[in-house]
Amino acid sequence: MRTILEIIKKEFAQFKRDPKMFGVILVAPVMQLIFLGFAATLDVKVIKTYILDNDHSDRSAELVREFSSSQYFRIDGYVSDYDELTKVMDGGNALIAFVIPSGFEKDIESGKTAELQAIINGSDGNTSSIASGYAASIISSYSNKIMLNKLELRGVKQLPAGRITADTRVWYNPMLLSRYFMVPGIVGLLLTVITLILTSLAIVKEKEIGTLEQIIVTPIKPYQIIAGKLIPFVIMGFISVVIVITAMRVIFGIEVRGSLIFLFISAFFYIFTTLGLGLLISTITKNQQQAMMVAMFGVMMPMVFLSGFNFQVENMPEAFRYISDFISLKYFLNIIRGVILKGSGFTDHIHDFIMIIVLGTLILAISILRFNKRLE
Amino acid sequence: MNSIVADNLTKKFGSFTSVDSVSFSVKQGEIFGFLGANGAGKSTTIKMLCGLLEPTSGDAAVGGYSIKKEADKVKTVIGYMSQRFSLYNDLTVGENINFFGGVYGLYGNSLKERREWILDIANLRGKENTLTGSLPGGVKQRLALGTAVIHRPEIVFLDEPTSGVDPVSRRSFWELIHSLSEEGTTVFVTTHYLEEAEFCSNIILIDAGRLIAEGNSKFLKSNYITNKIFEIRSPGLIELLDSAKKLPFVEDVSIFGNSIHLMVTSEIEEADDLKNRLESITGIKLTGIEVIPPSLEDVFIHLLEGKK
Structure with missing residues (x-):
């Protein structure tokens, strides 16, 4: 435990010296929120x-x-x-x-x-x-x-036949603003960026500069290295989620209607998937550029497009819908949008919640096994 | 007592054999030099001994533990300083020391004592808050060595610790290695610099993954070189070098600064004899010739050239 703490302490000391890190954790979330909230609109106004x-x-x-x-x-x-x-x-x-x-x-x-x-x-x-x-x-x-x-x-006072009118009520998003759909999704996107991309970069960086080797010759256990490297990003991920939720409320007036606790618990299990993928990327790439490319184009983009972040999964061809069943971001987005916009809770999202846990545990376990094997 | 016993240690990467059945033993407290050209298999051997790579076949006992079966225990008795500087450049000196101390389970007073010791040997007292990346090369190497032995290991592996370091820093680095050895730490060191190899109590030389010579410096010089070596000066040094290579009584010849070293076959004993032969055959005038004792460089060039 003490050893894990030493690594976490070291990671934070390094964050402190890296101004880019603060940009990624603090500024990027708010920027993304503003861009996607205002600019990425599907509404037709003019x-x-x-x-x-x-x-x-x-x-x-x-x-x-x-x-x-x-x-x-x-x-x-x-x-x-x-x-x-x-x-x-x-x-x-x-x-x-x-x-x-x-x-x-x-x-x-x-x-x-x-x-x-x-x-x-x-x-x-x-x-x-x-x-x-x-x-x-x-x-x-x-x-x-x-x-x-x-x-x-012609003097006809009454219509020859009755007419039908639909009296429409739009729930959850009465103004039909696409912002309500996009902005909560950003919470999921950001958590993915921070835990997936940054984790893979942080591990590959140590591999690249040789410090990982220096750590492996110590009596440290592989699980201690993994925990020590992953936990700081879990913390960072949660910090930026809190920032985004706050900014969402301040800038767009979108409040979380449902249980924040359920949202955070789901987020906790969701990042099993992203940390696992980050770890996996670090085992198949040699340097930070490679890791960045694989993380961005090999993992992030397909994940985001197939998750229903901006395109409805239901409208995709059958094959893609099956693939999207294995993308935990899809389930996590369901939960985020549900909790934030509809105030729904655990009972409405049992299926999503279970899928997140199953996929997350599976992916993390595979990645840890592979990482362990690489170390030995 | 032996600190390291390697027994037919072999490492293959696919069809390429990097280390080929290498066996040797290292006594406790000695400075053991491990020499070879780039790509000869030095780093691979060190990595196997440190438990970073698993041998394809063979085994080694490091500090009494098998690197195959007890890699975890091996890690508790060794220190390792890799070829590349592998402390964190973006941490301060103090943070690096505390981190590696912590990873080795040191804390409180024992960590404080070792921290003071490292700061002393690296001349970094009062500079604990300096960023490690901003230190000069020589100081970095001393800090890295100090950190590698923070937990007082029985054995320390140094993989080309002085490459890229200026001569003065190299000298003081070797003084540090000597003091570690005097305290009983076994030092296993690879180097490119043959004058550094003279500081080692025992040396092995590997080439293309195979062990080709072993012993102390004196033994290597007398055992592998039986013929005489002449140091020759001439205004036409390069032409002389080229022509001498083809002569039947020349074993090998190489350039050393403004002279050439020429090893002859056993038929030549006297300097005058050689001078006459060379001048008459090549027509190049020699300005100086004398018999010299072989250096380790002569030995290794002889051994490596001889193989070709």
């Missing part, structure tokens, strides 16, 4: 719109007003023909362009179906499908309005 109006009628002007008075469409300009329209689209100045054909008003007044063309820049699939959805809903409500007006003019 849709750049151009109009080609060949009808020049009251109806066409009315329709344009319907768009411009909605909070999403911003009419950036009018074009006079298709060539000009193509230029605007090619130049990326418009996300959507509406072409109102001549005879638009005449068709409406004569009771025919009036046609309207919407040209959408589909290069960003997500944004364009959202824009097209908004456009369809504005057009259909405008069309409803016209119909109701006409019926009223």
Whole structure:
């Protein structure tokens, strides 16, 4: 025990002299939080719109007003023909362009179906499908309005058939801000970065400069080296989680609704996985650059993409969904998002919790065995 | 009493044999020199003896413990200073000493006493809070040696401890090694510097993983070199060197500063005889020639050249 403490003491003495370390532990979490919280948004707020109006009628002007008075469409300009329209689209100045054909008003007044063309820049699939959805809903409500007006003019007070409206209530995130989805995920991301990348770097560094060899010739036991090297990163990881949760509250006003204790216990078991992977990386790489590359591109990126951090696991092809079953970050993110946004607790997350423990214990055990073997 | 007994120690890395059935023994308290060219297998042997590498076959007893079966116990009786400086550059002198002391289970007064001793031998008294990375090379080496023996091991392994250190620091480093040996510590040291090998009470030489000579310096010089060695000076030193290599009565020849050392076959006894032969064959004038006692360098060049 005393020996383990000596190593932990030494690790912290080294942290103290390494200003980069403080950057990683203190500054990076808050920076990430701000970037991902403000910039990494999937919300569509402004849709750049151009109009080609060949009808020049009251109806066409009315329709344009319907768009411009909605909070999403911003009419950036009018074009006079298709060539000009193509230029605007090619130049990326418009996300959507509406072409109102001549005879638009005449068709409406004569009771025919009036046609309207919407040209959408589909290069960003997500944004364009959202824009097209908004456009369809504005057009259909405008069309409803016209119909109701006409019926009223004819003296029909009651609709011939009942209509359906959905009364929508959004739980947990009433404003539908993607920030609520992204920010809690950062807690999981950061814990992963610190425990996985920093652990592998710290061990490989000792291997690289030869101090690991100097420690191995002492009567120290392998488990003491492992514990001594890992525990400081557990502590650092938890410190940065506390920082992120505090910053989350101060900057975005997102509070933890559920049990912090359950969150911390889950985090504790989750880092079994990341520490294990960090240890594993240190046994297969020779220097810090290699360790960094393997940790970033070989482990972190696939883990983050397959965990549902930014892409829904349910929408992935079947094979990827099976792979994601072995990614503990997925389960940990479920718990973090649940606890922070929904206030859910242990009983809601028994499956996630068990998976985290099983995967974590397995990975850590394999890594320790491999590390031990390497030392001998 | 023997501190180390190596018995057919062998290490293979795949199909490459780094150390090939090496056997030797080291007496307690002696300074044992382990010599060989780069890649001859010196570091591999030391690593096996320290329990850092497992031998492919053979075994060794270090401090009475088998390196194969009792590696844990071996670690309690040895100190090791690797080729690379392996203290923490980003810790202070005091933190390094305390850390390694702590790892060896020293604390309280016994740690304090050893800390004082290390600070004394490394001339670092009052500089405990200096960052280790900022110390000059020679001081670092002394600090590393002090730290390697902080737990008073019976045996200390030094892997090229003086490479890259200036001559004055090297001299004082060897004084330190002598004082350790006088206190009864067995010192197992590898070195490149053959003049350092003269300080060792016993020497072994390995080449390509095989032991090719052993004994003390005097024995090596008399046993492996029976023929005479001449030191020759000439204005045309390089031409002389090239031509002499091809002569039948020349065993080997090598350049030493502004002279060449030439070992002859047994048929030549006198300096004048050799001078006449060389001048008449090569046409190069010699300005000086004398018989010299062989140095260890002559012995090793002879042994290593002889193998080729």
